[in-house]
Amino acid sequence: xxxxxxxxxxxxxxxxxxxxxxxxxxxxxxxxxxxxxxxxxxxxxxxxxxxxxxxxxxxxxxxxxxxxxxxxxxxxxxxxxxxxxxxxxxxxxxxxxxxxxxxxxxxxxxxxxxxxxxxxxxxxxxxxxxxxxxxxxxxxxxxxxxxxxxxxxxxxxxxxxxxxxxxxxxxxxxxxxxxxxxxxxxxxxxxxxxxxxxxxxxxxxxxxxxxxxxxxxxxxxxxxxxxxxxxxxxxxxxxxxxxxxxxxxxxxxxxxxxxxxxxxxxxxxxxxxxxxxxxxxxxxxxxxxxxxxxxxxxxxxxxxxxxxxxxxxxxxxxxxxxxxxxxxxxxxxxxxxxxxxxxxxxxxxxxxxxxxxxxxxxxxxxxxxxxxxxxxxxxxxxxxxxxxxxxxxxxxxxxxxxxxxxxxxxxxxxxxxxxxxxxxxxxxxxxxxxxxxxxxxxxxxxxxxxxxxxxxxxxxxxxxxxxxx
Amino acid sequence: xxxxxxxxxxxxxxxxxxxxxxxxxxxxxxxxxxxxxxxxxxxxxxxxxxxxxxxxxxxxxxxxxxxxxxxxxxxxxxxxxxxxxxxxxxxxxxxxxxxxxxxxxxxxxxxxxxxxxxxxxxxxxxxxxxxxxxxxxxxxxxxxxxxxxxxxxxxxxxxxxxxxxxxxxxxxxxxxxxxxxxxxxxxxxxxxxxxxxxxxxxxxxxxxxxxxxxxxxxxxxxxxxxxxxxxxxxxxxxxxxxxxxxxxxxxxxxxxxxxxxxxxxxxxxxxxxxxxxxxxxxxxxxxxxxxxxxxxxxxxxxxxxxxxxxxxxxxxxxxxxxxxxxxxxxxxxxxxxxxxxxxxxxxxxxxxxxxxxxxxxxxxxxxxxxxxxxxxxxxxxxxxxxxxxxxxxxxxxxxxxxxxxxxxxxxxxxxxxxxxxxxxxxxxxxxxxxxxxxxxxxxxxxxxxxxxxxxxxxxxxxxxxxxxx
Numbered sequence: 001x002x003x004x005x006x007x008x009x010x011x012x013x014x015x016x017x018x019x020x021x022x023x024x025x026x027x028x029x030x031x032x033x034x035x036x037x038x039x040x041x042x043x044x045x046x047x048x049x050x051x052x053x054x055x056x057x058x059x060x061x062x063x064x065x066x067x068x069x070x071x072x073x074x075x076x077x078x079x080x081x082x083x084x085x086x087x088x089x090x091x092x093x094x095x096x097x098x099x100x101x102x103x104x105x106x107x108x109x110x111x112x113x114x115x116x117x118x119x120x121x122x123x124x125x126x127x128x129x130x131x132x133x134x135x136x137x138x139x140x141x142x143x144x145x146x147x148x149x150x151x152x153x154x155x156x157x158x159x160x161x162x163x164x165x166x167x168x169x170x171x172x173x174x175x176x177x178x179x180x181x182x183x184x185x186x187x188x189x190x191x192x193x194x195x196x197x198x199x200x201x202x203x204x205x206x207x208x209x210x211x212x213x214x215x216x217x218x219x220x221x222x223x224x225x226x227x228x229x230x231x232x233x234x235x236x237x238x239x240x241x242x243x244x245x246x247x248x249x250x251x252x253x254x255x256x257x258x259x260x261x262x263x264x265x266x267x268x269x270x271x272x273x274x275x276x277x278x279x280x281x282x283x284x285x286x287x288x289x290x291x292x293x294x295x296x297x298x299x300x301x302x303x304x305x306x307x308x309x310x311x312x313x314x315x316x317x318x319x320x321x322x323x324x325x326x327x328x329x330x331x332x333x334x335x336x337x338x339x340x341x342x343x344x345x346x347x348x349x350x351x352x353x354x355x356x357x358x359x360x361x362x363x364x365x366x367x368x369x370x371x372x373x374x375x376x377x378x379x380x381x382x383x384x385x386x387x388x389x390x391x392x393x394x395x396x397x398x399x400x401x402x403x404x405x406x407x408x409x410x411x412x413x414x415x416x417x418x419x420x421x422x423x424x425x426x427x428x429x430x431x432x433x434x435x436x437x438x439x440x441x442x443x444x445x446x447x448x449x450x451x452x453x454x455x456x457x458x459x460x461x462x463x464x465x466x467x468x469x
Numbered sequence: 470x471x472x473x474x475x476x477x478x479x480x481x482x483x484x485x486x487x488x489x490x491x492x493x494x495x496x497x498x499x500x501x502x503x504x505x506x507x508x509x510x511x512x513x514x515x516x517x518x519x520x521x522x523x524x525x526x527x528x529x530x531x532x533x534x535x536x537x538x539x540x541x542x543x544x545x546x547x548x549x550x551x552x553x554x555x556x557x558x559x560x561x562x563x564x565x566x567x568x569x570x571x572x573x574x575x576x577x578x579x580x581x582x583x584x585x586x587x588x589x590x591x592x593x594x595x596x597x598x599x600x601x602x603x604x605x606x607x608x609x610x611x612x613x614x615x616x617x618x619x620x621x622x623x624x625x626x627x628x629x630x631x632x633x634x635x636x637x638x639x640x641x642x643x644x645x646x647x648x649x650x651x652x653x654x655x656x657x658x659x660x661x662x663x664x665x666x667x668x669x670x671x672x673x674x675x676x677x678x679x680x681x682x683x684x685x686x687x688x689x690x691x692x693x694x695x696x697x698x699x700x701x702x703x704x705x706x707x708x709x710x711x712x713x714x715x716x717x718x719x720x721x722x723x724x725x726x727x728x729x730x731x732x733x734x735x736x737x738x739x740x741x742x743x744x745x746x747x748x749x750x751x752x753x754x755x756x757x758x759x760x761x762x763x764x765x766x767x768x769x770x771x772x773x774x775x776x777x778x779x780x781x782x783x784x785x786x787x788x789x790x791x792x793x794x795x796x797x798x799x800x801x802x803x804x805x806x807x808x809x810x811x812x813x814x815x816x817x818x819x820x821x822x823x824x825x826x827x828x829x830x831x832x833x834x835x836x837x838x839x840x841x842x843x844x845x846x847x848x849x850x851x852x853x854x855x856x857x858x859x860x861x862x863x864x865x866x867x868x869x870x871x872x873x874x875x876x877x878x879x880x881x882x883x884x885x886x887x888x889x890x891x892x893x894x895x896x897x898x899x900x901x902x903x904x905x906x907x908x909x910x911x912x913x914x915x916x917x918x919x920x921x922x923x924x925x926x927x928x929x930x931x932x933x934x935x936x937x938x
Contacts, residue, residue, distance in 0.1 A: 023856050104813070149854045150884035163779030165824060165852050169882060172854055173903070176884040216782060242779065247795050248786030254815045255778030280783070280906040309724030310632030310711065313685060314749070317717030326716050344573070346723045355634060383634050385618045385641055387492055413638060415619035415645040434642070437749040 004193065004201040006092040007125060008183065009137045010068035011039045014060050014091070016082050017073035017098075018043030018051050025073045025097060028143040035146075036138040042067060044082075060089050069093045071131065071141050076100025079127065080112045087120030095141050096126035102189055103128050114191050129188025130164035133171060135181050136207050142184070144168045155180015156209035156292040157285070160198050162216045163255075164188060170214075170281070178426060179285055180292070182207040194220065196227040203231045210288045213239040214281075216252045217261060221269060228273035236291045236449045240278045241266050274452045276445055286438045287445035289431040295407045296450040297376030300458060301327025302443050303369045304350035306381035307357040307389070311411065311436055312350035315379055318440030324447060326350075327375040333368050340364055355386055359393035366400050366408075375406065376456070377446055379439050382412040384421050394421050398428035407446050411439040473662065473670040475561040476594060477652065478606045479537035480508045483529050483560070485551050486542035486567075487512030487520050494542045494566060497612040504615075505607040511536060513551075529558050538562045540600065540610050545569025548596065549581045556589030564610050565595035571658055572597050583660050598657025599633035602640060604650050605676050611653070613637045624649015625678035625761040626754070629667050631685045632724075633657060639683075639750070647895060648754055649761070651676040663689065665696035672700045679757045682708040683750075685721045686730060690738060697742035705760045705918045709747045710735050743921045745914055755907045756914035758900040764876045765919040766845030769927060770796025771912050772838045773819035775850035776826040776858070780880065780905055781819035784848055787909030793916060795819075796844040802837050809833050824855055828862035835869050844875065845925070846915055848908050851881040853890050863890050867897040876915050880908040 013033060019026035026045070033041055034052045042063045043051035050056060057063050060070060060082065070091045072079055076098050086094050094117075101110035110127065117124045125131060131141030135154045152174040159181065161167035167186040174181055182205070185198055195213060202208040211231070218224050228237055243252035244263045270277050278284035302324050306312040316326060326349045337347045341361065346352035351369075353361045362380075369375050380397065382389065401408055410425050412418070413434035422432050433439040450456040482502060488495035495514070502510055503521045511532045512520035519525060526532050529539060529551065539560045541548055545567050555563050563586075570579035579596065586593045594600060600610030604623045621643040628650065630636040636655040643650055651674070654667055664682060671677045680700070687693050697706055712721035713732045739746050747753035771793050775781040785795060795818045806816045810830065815821035820838075822830045831849070838844050849866065851858065870877055879894050881887070882903035891901050902908040919925040 144854050145856060148856065148886055150886060161779075163777070165777035165855075166779040168854055169777065169780070169852060172884040172887060173882050176888070214779070216779065242782045242786055245786045245789035247789045248782050251778075251782040251785040251819050254817060254819075255782055255821065280787075280904055282904055308632070308634035308638065309720075310630075310635040310683070310685065311638070313711040313717050313720040313724055316720040317711055317713045318749075320714035320716045348723060350720050350723075352724065383638060385613050385637050386634075387614060387617065413642050415641040417617055417619060418641060419645070435749055435751055437751075 004093065004123060004197060006068045007095070007123070007132060008134045008139060008201070008205070010139065012042065012065065012067050012069070013037060013039065013139070014042040014044050014063060014067045014070040015073070016044040016060060016070055018045050018056060020048065020051050023145070025143045028145055029071055029073055029097070029141050032140040032142065032146070036140050038138055040065065060085050060091070063089070067091050069095070071095045071097060073097040073143070076106065076109060080109070080116060083113060083116045083122070087116055087122055091122060093123045093125070095129070095131040096124060097129060097131055097141060097143065099128040101127045110189065110191055117192055124192040125185070126188045127191070130167055130186040133184040135183065142168060142171065150175035152179060152181040155182060156207060157181050157212060157288045158183040158202050158205070158208040158210070159185070159212045159214070160195060161186050161214040163214060166214055174285065177285070178423065179289060194224070196220065196223045199227045199231050199237065203235060209235060209294055210291045211235055211237045212284050212288050213237065215239055215241045216243055216255065225269055225273040228275055232274040233452060236445070237275045238278050238284055238287055238445070239270055239275045240281055240284045276448050282438070283441055286433060286441050290407070290409060290442035290446050291449060293407065293429065293431060295405070296453060296455055297407055297446055298450070298455055299327070299374055299376030300325055300447050300456050301374040301376050303327045303329070303372070303375040303378045304381065305353065305362065305365050305369060305378060306350055307353045307355060307386065308381060308383040309352045309354070311381045311383065312352055314436035315381065315411065315440060316350055318437045319443060322440050322444040324440070324443055327372065330372055330374065333372045337365065337368050356388050358388040359396040362393065363396050363400065370400070370404055370406055376450070377407040377409065377443055379409045379411055379443060382410060384412055384418045385414055391421060391424070394424050397425065398430070401428065401430060409433065409439050409442050411436060473562065473592065473666060475537045476564070476592070476601060477603050477608060477670070477674070479608065481511065481534065481536050481538070482506060482508065482608070483511040483513050483532060483536045483539040484542070485513040485529060485539055487514050487525065489517065489520050494612045497614055498540055498542055498566070498610050501609040501611065501615070505609050507607055509534065529554050529560070532558070536560050538564070540564045540566060542566040542612070545575065545578060549578070549585060552582060552585045552591070556585055556591055560591060562592045562594070564598070564600040565593060566598060566600055566610060566612065568597040570596045579658065579660060586661055593661040594654070595657045596660070599636055599655040602653040604652065611637060611640065619644035621648060621650040624651060625676060626650050626681060626757045627652040627671050627674070627677040627679070628654070628681045628683070629664060630655050630683040632683060635683055643754065646754070647892065648758060663693070665689065665692045668696045668700050668706065672704060678704060678763055679760045680704055680706045681753050681757050682706065684708055684710045685712055685724065694738055694742045697744050701743035702921060705914070706744045707747050707753055707756055707914070708739055708744045709750055709753045745917050751907070752910055755902060755910050759876070759878060759911035759915050760918060762876065762898065762900060764874070765922060765924055766876055766915055767919070767924055768796070768843055768845030769794055769916050769919070769925050770843040770845050772796045772798070772841070772844040772847045773850065774822065774831065774834050774838060774847060775819055776822045776824060776855065777850060777852040778821045778823070780850045780852065781821055783905035784850065784880065784909060785819055787906045788912060791909050791913040793909070793912055796841065799841050799843065802841045806834065806837050825857050827857040828865040831862065832865050832869065839869070839873055839875055845919070846876045846878065846912055848878045848880060848912060851879060853881055853887045854883060860890060860893070863893050866894065867899070870897065870899060878902065878908050878911050880905060
């Protein structure tokens with residue numbers, strides 16, 4: 001397994017094609033690195049002398065110190081020459097942002113890059129990519145301006161994307177969705193570093209606890225499956241694969257030249273290598289949000305606790321449609337709760353605490369479910385709009401979460417007034433979902449990974465009737 | 470067809486059980502009506518003399534003027550007596566908020582209400598419901614406090630819900646999602662007014678252009694289907710039906726006592742009465758948002774225009790999975806655009822304008838698609854995070870929208886910086902979706918309704934592989 005650490009945690013970076021022309025790619029890369037990267041930064045530009053207040057060099061060979069990693073953002077015909085110079089300089093890794101290679105039919109030009117990379121033992125990400133966003137080390141070659149996108153908070157989810165534009169969108173979207181990200185990598189034409197290498201690297205990255213993939217087509221399937229199989233026992237891997245239909249496959253071929261392949265082959269490959277397939281990008285990150293907590297069920301029985309009956313019904317539906325099972329509460333649990341709860345409470349699964357439930361009723365219910373052996377995980381539905389649940393009910397949930405060894409998933413949604421409640425639950429370490437179906441998908445991912453880990457001993461059930469979109 | 474206008478547009482309302490005890494149901498109803506309802510308001514309370522500064526009466530019979538509609542929010546055992554008084558007073562419609570009837574086994578108590586309603590010819594909504602929220606007339610019997618929920622902006626979507634709690638959640642959630650609502654009705658045990666009556670009423674309501682339903686179980690199926698079939702040719706009807714699985718059906722029976730019935734029967738009934746079935750509540754309102762615009766396709770060919778290839782691929786997939794067809798662009802369209810666009814633009818469907826597309830390129834592309842006969846509707850994907858699309862690109866889209874007779878759906882997502890762009894598109898009358906799959910579902914709903922209207926002549930294709938959750 002190759003070490004790619006110099007891409008994510010270099011001591012020094014050279015930006016070849018750095019610029020102080022606002023809006024240019026070389027400007028945005030320099031600006032982001034200048035603001036976020038704490039190591040040495042060397043702008044390389046044949047014309048300018050000072051860029052962002054730093055001395056600029058005509059060639060990377062002129063840089064007086066060692067350079068770990070270089071980013072190349074110059075016109076395609078000149079890339080091979082500067083790559084050769086990177087080789088001579090002893091640079092370990094190069095991100096080639098420039099486009100204009102095999103994606104437009106320039107195959108020889110691209111082959112030349114691979115030849116140089118082998119000659120000097122340089123690893124290459126790209127070409128035709130937007131590179132790396134590492135939320136911990138500050139490496140950021142994503143050349144979208146901070147005037148147009150926001151970056152997400154630190155977290156444990158890594159995202160590897162064949163599409164650069166989509167990677168950019170996901171960074172901005174996760175910032176709004178309050179989803180924590182460790183790394184995003186767009187690897188473009190992947191002439192050298194590919195999904196398999198990145199998965200292997202992330203296995204050892206202490207900041208990454210879930211790996212999400214966006215794939216249009218895999219070239220070296222065997223290597224990818226081996227890596228995924230090795231890694232997914234420890235770190236869950238989720239994949240969104242497009243080009244599933246005829247229309248989609250045709251579009252993918254015009255986009256990244258990917259041969260999307262028969263979708264059924266991908267389905268089977270994902271299954272064999274324990275990759276959980278996402279139906280769409282919300283689904284991808286919904287599942288990742290639950291998995292990143294690192295708490296997995298020991299039983300495949302799911303309990304639903306609710307103060308809104310209708311949402312309980314919809315959640316029960318969604319669980320069954322994901323091939324999951326409602327936990328059978330023990331006689332002991334039922335007897336105990338029947339004695340403590342008013343008659344109108346439905347002591348069953350779903351457990352309907354009814355509309356006037358307060359934090360005390362939730363506490364009694366939750367504690368009983370945590371003790372019940374058949375309950376592997378709990379979906380807690382909170383209709384926070386009712387007068388009996390105030391902000392301190394959130395504290396109650398969080399206090400129980402702290403002592404719980406079972407995963408808890410929150411279903412809660414609402415407007416401006418309720419959102420702070422939901423944020424408090426998230427900040428307390430709980431994954432929160434706005435709908436029954438999305439909460440159920442998170443439960444599906446947790447049970448699925450627990451089976452892969454060997455914590456739950458049963459067949460991985462296919463999700464029944466779950467959409468493939 | 471019965472007239473229910475007095476429920477939605479009464480001149481006067483009596484609140485039986487009105488109260489000035491903060492937090493009580495009678496307080497919240499009075500408070501919301503006091504703030505929002507411009508007509509006469511009469512609090513009825515056996516003890517208090519002044520409520521919200523208004524003289525309170527011991528009985529509705531003491532009210533000196535005519536009362537169109539009454540809301541009853543007192544303990545169940547006393548409801549029949551006050552209902553009798555409403556009858557004597559000549560009240561036309563009564564919303565019985567109080568619970569404690571058939572849902573807890575008190576069937577005789579409930580039968581008594583129906584008897585009185587027939588005796589006096591009073592129409593009843595409820596019991597055991599939260600009643601009506603009419604965003605235009607100010608009738609609001611939803612007894613959730615404005616301290617806990619926000620109400621949505623005015624719009625053209627009506628929502629009928631068997632679950633009161635869910636109706637409350639939807640009001641709050643649509644406020645955040647910027648979805649416009651005309652009416653929300655929760656009808657609880659529906660001893661008199663049911664889904665069929667409400668659908669019939671909304672047919673003539675000029676503010677309602679789409680009807681959304683949340684159903685756990687239908688009792689009088691034939692009447693419902695007849696009403697739906699009649700109405701859905703003019704006003705699209707969407708339904709979310711829970712209790713689809715064994716687990717869900719069991720939960721529904723504990724919740725509203727509904728016999729969920731075989732799901733396949735509902736599927737068939739919905740199909741026969743041209744009801745579009747939603748997979749979940751996001752899906753329900755995603756489709757409604759597109760339908761409320763009232764512009765429907767004349768061809769079932771869908772065109773995709775994008776500056777992000779990956780999103781184009783995902784959208785093509787999602788369309789095909791919804792049984793939709795990508796439009797075949799005419800040779801004329803292709804030739805014209807090939808001449809005007811740089812070589813890197815993919816002149817096909819999806820049409821990939823590539824990452825450096827500006828508003829001019831969108832304008833040329835859109836105009837050509839609007840002229841192409843096989844294009845019935847257009848999904849416009851805007852990766853607004855790129856430097857070449859600024860706020861005035863939104864103006865360009867809106868300008869074209871104004872002269873377009875084809876529906877346009879926007880796919881755009883992002884964080885804090887991009888959100889104002891999306892809001893501007895929405896305020897300009899376009900439906901905006903955050904993901905390819907959600908935009909494709911909106912397209913599905915538009916084509917589906919156009920077939921029901923008779924504007925597109927083809928079989929209604931089942932959505933292929935689309936999830937049932």
